[in-house]
Structure formats: C-alpha cells, structure tokens
Amino acid sequence: MKVLVAVKHTVDHNLKPFVDAATGQVDLSQARRGINPFDEISIEEAVRLKERGQVTEIVAVAIGGTDAKDSLRHAYAMGVDRALLVETDARLQPLAVAKLLKVIVEREQPGLIFMGKQAVGEDYGQTGQMLAALLGVGLGTFASGIQLGDGFVEVTREIDKGTQTISLQLPAVVTSDLRLNEPRFIKLPNLMMAKKKNIETLAASELGVDLANRFTVIKSSEPPQKPGAIQLANVNELINTLRKAEVLQ
Amino acid sequence: MSILVLAELDGNKLKGLAAHVVSAAAAWQQPIDLLVYGSQVDEAAKEAANLSGVARVLVAQADHFAHPLVEDVQDLVLSIAKEYSVIVGAHSVLGKSVIPAIAARLDVSPITDVVEIHAPSIYVRPEYAGNIFSRIENHQSLQIVTVRNTAFRPVSAGGNAEVVSISVPASRALSRWVKEDINHSDRPELGSARVVIAGGRSLGENFDALLSPIAEKLDAAIGATRACVDAGFAPNDLQVGQTGTLIAPDLYIAVGISGAMQHIAGIKDSKVVVAINHDPDAPIFKYADYGVIADLFTALPELDKALQ
Numbered sequence: 001m002k003v004l005v006a007v008k009h010t011v012d013h014n015l016k017p018f019v020d021a022a023t024g025q026v027d028l029s030q031a032r033r034g035i036n037p038f039d040e041i042s043i044e045e046a047v048r049l050k051e052r053g054q055v056t057e058i059v060a061v062a063i064g065g066t067d068a069k070d071s072l073r074h075a076y077a078m079g080v081d082r083a084l085l086v087e088t089d090a091r092l093q094p095l096a097v098a099k100l101l102k103v104i105v106e107r108e109q110p111g112l113i114f115m116g117k118q119a120v121g122e123d124y125g126q127t128g129q130m131l132a133a134l135l136g137v138g139l140g141t142f143a144s145g146i147q148l149g150d151g152f153v154e155v156t157r158e159i160d161k162g163t164q165t166i167s168l169q170l171p172a173v174v175t176s177d178l179r180l181n182e183p184r185f186i187k188l189p190n191l192m193m194a195k196k197k198n199i200e201t202l203a204a205s206e207l208g209v210d211l212a213n214r215f216t217v218i219k220s221s222e223p224p225q226k227p228g229a230i231q232l233a234n235v236n237e238l239i240n241t242l243r244k245a246e247v248l249q
Numbered sequence: 250m251s252i253l254v255l256a257e258l259d260g261n262k263l264k265g266l267a268a269h270v271v272s273a274a275a276a277w278q279q280p281i282d283l284l285v286y287g288s289q290v291d292e293a294a295k296e297a298a299n300l301s302g303v304a305r306v307l308v309a310q311a312d313h314f315a316h317p318l319v320e321d322v323q324d325l326v327l328s329i330a331k332e333y334s335v336i337v338g339a340h341s342v343l344g345k346s347v348i349p350a351i352a353a354r355l356d357v358s359p360i361t362d363v364v365e366i367h368a369p370s371i372y373v374r375p376e377y378a379g380n381i382f383s384r385i386e387n388h389q390s391l392q393i394v395t396v397r398n399t400a401f402r403p404v405s406a407g408g409n410a411e412v413v414s415i416s417v418p419a420s421r422a423l424s425r426w427v428k429e430d431i432n433h434s435d436r437p438e439l440g441s442a443r444v445v446i447a448g449g450r451s452l453g454e455n456f457d458a459l460l461s462p463i464a465e466k467l468d469a470a471i472g473a474t475r476a477c478v479d480a481g482f483a484p485n486d487l488q489v490g491q492t493g494t495l496i497a498p499d500l501y502i503a504v505g506i507s508g509a510m511q512h513i514a515g516i517k518d519s520k521v522v523v524a525i526n527h528d529p530d531a532p533i534f535k536y537a538d539y540g541v542i543a544d545l546f547t548a549l550p551e552l553d554k555a556l557q
C-alpha cells in the first residue's frame with residue numbers, strides 16, 4: 001500500500017515573530033524555516049509502517065516555493081521513497097492547499113494520507129479535515145496511535161478527558177498529534193544522500209484549482225507585554241497577597 | 250438569514266461550551282438556531298432551549314450520534330446549511346475536526362479559533378502560538394467560524410426557544426467508533442475550572458502526590474506541561490498549552506514550569522498567574538503576576554500547610 005504524507009516548509013517553532021510596523025504584517029524575512037514538526041511525526045509513522053512491511057511506498061508532497069525542497073530532502077533523509085513539489089510563490093490559504101492535495105491524491109491513489117494536525121505559523125489547523133471532506137473519505141484527527149489493518153486503519157485520538165479509538169475505511173486521512181511517535185534523528189550521510197535524490201516539480205497554477213485567497217489579514221499585532229511578576233518572599237506572603245487581592249478566599 | 254450554532258453533548262447533557270458559542274454568535278444580531286445532535290437528546294434539548302438568545306433548538310436524534318463521527322455531523326449540517334449565512338462551532342476537539350470539513354464541502358474557507366468578532370465579517374484570531382493576534386477580513390458570503398470559548402462570556406439561562414426535530418441523513422459509515430478511555434476525576438474540569446494548579450517535569454514521579462492535596466483545598470483542576478506528560482508523570486489529558494487544553498481560570502498557579510511559548514499560549518487568558526520556580530530567570534516570571542523564587546519541593550508542602 002502507498003502512503004502520501006503532506007509536508008509544509010514552515011517557520012521554526014522556536015521563532016518569536018514580530019510585526020513590521022510599516023506594513024502591520026508579521027515579518028518573516030529573517031525567519032529560520034524547516035519542516036513542520038507535526039509533518040515530521042507523520043513521516044516517522046509512515047516509515048515505521050514501511051519498516052513493518054505494511055506499506056510499500058511513501059510519497060512526500062510539499063506545496064510552496066523552491067525553498068520547500070529543504071523539507072522534502074529532510075523527508076527523503078527520514079526514509080520516504082519519492083518527493084513531489086507543487087510549486088507556488090503565493091501564500092496559499094488552507095482551502096487552496098486542500099484542493100491541490102486532492103489533485104495529487106487522485107493522481108497517486110494512496111491508501112492512507114498523513115498530515116500534521118496543524119502547521120506551526122498561522123496555526124489554522126484545517127487542511128487535513130478539508131482534504132478528507134473534499135475526497136469524501138474518513139477522517140481521524142489528533143492521532144496519538146494508529147493500527148493499520150486490512151482495508152481499515154484504527155486511530156486513537158486525544159479527546160477532552162482521555163482517548164478515543166475509531167476505525168476508518170481506507171483510503172482515509174489521518175492528522176498527527178505530538179504524541180504519535182518521536183521522530184528519528186537524521187544521520188548526516190542520509191542527509192547528504194537525500195541531496196542527490198530527485199524532486200518532481202509541478203506548477204500549482206497548472207493543476208486546474210482555484211487558488212484565490214478567501215480572506216485577508218488586515219493587520220497583525222503583538223499582544224501587550226505584562227510588566228513582569230511581583231516577587232514575593234515566600235509562600236505565606238503569596239497567600240496573603242492573593243487573599244488581599246480577593247483572588248483567594 | 251439566520252445563524253447556525255453547533256452544540257456538543259457530554260453523555261446526554263449539553264456541554265457548557267454552547268453558552269459561550271451562542272454568546273459569540275450574538276455578534277451578528279440575527280436569529281440563532283442551536284443544533285443539538287445525539288442518541289438521547291431530550292435533556293440536552295431542554296437545556297439548550299433555556300439558553301438566552303437562542304431562537305430555535307434543532308434536534309437531530311439518531312443512534313449513530315451516540316458517539317458523533319465527523320462524517321455524520323458533516324452530512325447533518327450540510328443537509329440544512331443552505332438556510333444560514335453564518336455557521337459557528339466551538340474550537341473544541343469536535344469543532345476543530347468538523348467545522349473545516351463542513352466548510353470545504355461548501356467551498357468556504359473557515360476562520361478558526363476566533364477570539365473577537367466584529368460582525369459581519371471581521372475577526373481577530375491568535376497565530377504563532379498566541380504571539381501574534383491578526384485581524385482578518387473574510388470576503389466570503391457564507392461565514393464559517395470556530396470560536397475560542399474562553400474569549401466569550403457565556404449567555405445566561407432564562408431563554409425559551411422553540412424545539413424543532415429535524416431529519417437525519419443516513420450514515421455513510423466511512424468510520425466507526427470503537428472505544429473511549431476516559432480518565433474519571435472528581436476534580437473540576439481543566440477547561441472550565443476557576444482555579445488551576447499545574448506542574449512541570451521537575452515534579453517527577455511525585456507529581457500527583459505533590460499537587461493533589463493543594464488542588465483539593467483550592468477546588469482546583471490539575472494541569473501539566475508537555476515535558477511532564479511526555480516523561481510519563483501525568484496523563485495526557487492534563488496537558489495545558491498550544492497542543493493541549495486552553496484554559497482561562499481566575500487563578501493559575503505554575504509550579505516548576507519554565508514558561509515555554511507553547512505552554513504560555515494555553516494560559517494567556519488566565520486572570521491571575523502565579524509562578525513558583527527556583528530559577529529567577531525562568532521565562533514564566535515574565536508572564537506571571539506574582540512570583541515566588543523557591544524550591545518547589547519545600548514550597549508545595551508549605552503551600553499545602555498554609556491553606557489548611
């Protein structure tokens with residue numbers, strides 16, 4: 001069975017973003033970029049399924065500019081078999097991304113599609129759900145465990161007060177949560193080898209998909225900074241202060 | 250045109266979320282229909298009808314809604330969507346899963362995790378783990394939205410909505426509920442508790458023994474950092490933060506927590522933040538209102554004693 005993993009080349013999760021006062025937009029020109037951590041977890045899960053002999057081929061697909069090739073090389077170094085870049089310089093919104101992925105799914109016909117539950121950055125957290133809906137297939141969000149069976153996948157999901165297990169007919173879309181696995185450490189020789197591998201490139205504009213933005217970010221701002229904690233000498237003083245402020249009875 | 254709000258059930262009862270989402274939906278000043286689906290909905294429908302600001306409660310009862318699956322909720326909402334100009338759900342596990350799916354089928358881009366609404370089409374939502382707030386203009390005629398419940402004050406009881414049964418489309422059976430492992434606890438729920446005390450990985454194996462007695466005295470919920478959960482010291486449903494539960498208690502007490510930005514993202518709406526940490530430079534002190542620089546292994550027993 002073939003597995004498709006969607007990969008976003010995105011801003012580093014340790015980034016402290018700031019707003020450019022002139023444009024009122026987040027300035028990412030200097031931001032370090034890399035593979036979205038949730039997508040790395042998806043790749044790890046796919047590679048483990050392949051190592052167990054349950055999967056025959058893993059295809060990674062990224063949508064973005066040529067710099068997204070870095071994340072696809074990262075995917076190669078982790079063990080995917082093929083990489084595909086749907087190239088665009090536009091900052092696409094999740095619906096357009098889901099529509100492009102649908103085209104790729106129809107072309108590749110994977111049995112299982114892995115996506116991250118969200119990408120670091122705008123934190124939309126929508127694309128996997130939209131792809132499943134557009135394809136008319138089952139959806140397992142926030143996966144913390146999966147069991148692949150014959151024609152179905154069991155997904156354990158993190159819900160409010162514990163976990164839930166659902167079974168999805170294949171093909172299906174699964175979105176990875178942080179606790180699904182711990183991605184392997186990439187060895188340097190693997191990364192060197194990945195540099196030589198082929199990345200097939202398609203132009204996003206030629207896939208017959210409406211890529212128009214549906215909403216506009218008018219203005220971004222940083223939340224007001226707190227002045228910093230008032231330091232109290234000990235726990236008793238803390239309790240007295242909280243009682244005086246009527247936070248505690 | 251009217252507004253459709255999606256409710257959620259906990260067993261056969263209406264989740265408290267509904268009161269927050271109805272409150273958010275009031276921004277449009279249009280009649281609000283509250284959709285309640287489940288396998289036994291009588292009790293929840295009564296609770297829903299009692300929320301002020303709700304014009305009608307739409308009741309969809311079917312066996313397959315005992316444990317609602319995304320595809321079934323999607324099909325139900327699609328069957329009535331054309332009557333609405335706005336569809337709103339909670340930014341909950343279910344809402345996050347189902348709202349984008351509904352939107353895609355209607356060729357709409359949803360606006361998720363909204364914390365402010367300026368009707369009809371301007372929103373504010375957090376990005377970059379809450380480090381940025383962006384003001385968004387939605388150009389679509391159909392507005393589909395999830396709202397962060399802690400950002401909207403719940404509506405009160407005292408409504409008297411009409412209750413209407415609607416028919417339920419057959420299930421496509423693309424997925425099947427298998428089981429749930431729920432951690433039962435007598436403590437208040439993390440997402441809605443008035444007081445939360447949370448610990449980091451430095452509490453170690455004694456996480457529960459250190460925090461439980463204090464939580465009991467404060468009638469507080471217990472939370473944990475991801476590092477603490479990953480180390481196996483606390484169950485995963487206690488995780489607070491960007492990828493855990495978002496909380497907005499009146500009082501949040503962070504013990505042995507460094508204050509990583511993904512953790513802070515989940516506590517930003519707390520009214521008063523207290524941090525106990527032995528490192529004076531721990532970032533958590535930048536976000537806290539009150540701090541105590543102390544070793545937690547002596548501070549926690551002291552705190553417990555002081556509350557007696």
Ligand SMILES: Cc1cc2nc3c(=O)[nH]c(=O)nc-3n(C[C@H](O)[C@H](O)[C@H](O)COP(=O)(O)OP(=O)(O)OC[C@H]3O[C@@H](n4cnc5c(N)ncnc54)[C@H](O)[C@@H]3O)c2cc1C
Nearest residue numbers: 449450451474475476490491492493505507511527528545
């Ligand atoms: C994509 C992504 C999503 C994430 N989502 C979340 C999330 O939702 N929630 C979350 O919490 N984290 C999340 N994280 C992890 C986050 O970045 C931090 O690693 C984590 O919050 C740190 O947990 P901690 O404070 O317990 O541990 P540490 O960062 O190790 O901090 C331990 C703290 O304890 C203090 N300490 C140690 N011993 C004592 C003592 N004896 N007395 C007093 N103080 C002591 C130290 O001074 C330190 O400040 C996420 C990370 C990523 C990459």
